[in-house]
Amino acid sequence: MSVNLSAKFNEGRTIDQVKQEVEHEGGRGAEMWAFGEQSAEKANIDFGPFEALDKPVNLLILSEEWCPDCTDGLPIVDRIAKETGKINARVLKRDENLELADQFLNKGLWRSIPTIIVLDEEFNAVNHIAERPDNVTERRTELRKQLHAEHPEFGGFDTRPDELEPDVRSARMAAEAALKATTVEWSVPAIAAWIAEATTATATK
């Protein structure tokens, strides 16, 4: 039986409410949120596709506060919503909504997050996207391959972490995390464009 999306939308939290909860909880989640928010604020996002919409679009988002793609993505959606007034977003915890997650699997297989479900005015799902755009994943992978080519001490791109000594493993993880942080200048606009494509392709203009 399919889930009532209108009821789920009304049950969802606003992104401001999610932010308040994350900041109240503190710790690693709050640090990740702050990084995502700063990255979204600084980014050169193309708001044009959203501004061209006649009416605001409803987005129902499955998320979890510990997920890096969610703490990257939600602040981007929030900035678009606040800059353009063309997005109404509500957020549900994926792990408390597995039946809904199973209706919108990433590539028909995975309960990836964030999952962004685009709803029409009657709260019917008209599109959904998940995790991050493929072009961001592919470009980050290329950069990681370059990093490994420059640092053979990390054991090579295909070496599994458990095959490394603990000190090498720690150094590799730090280097990969630092590399990802350098990608926000282009990854945030790419994520915004991905959301724009999914949102505006099916919305009434």
Added chain:
Amino acid sequence: MANPVPVKITYCSQCGYAPQTLELTSALMKEFGTDIASITIIPWHDGAFDVRVGSELVHAMERDGGFPKNQTVIDAVRAHLQG
């Protein structure tokens, strides 16, 4: 008696995979007791959930998708013990 086999579980700590890691660890401890030489839990990032039994990579999330069934890993450990 076969030599005890080591097991390594590499999990993405940023992704909230701790419960699945601990559930699998508990299942292996209950099933094999001292027949497992060690269970090493390695916190990682990047969406990882890898399970290695001896030298064999029994499961990798990016290769196989999702989490392994506990029974799949139990069967792999048993095969190593009998091999």
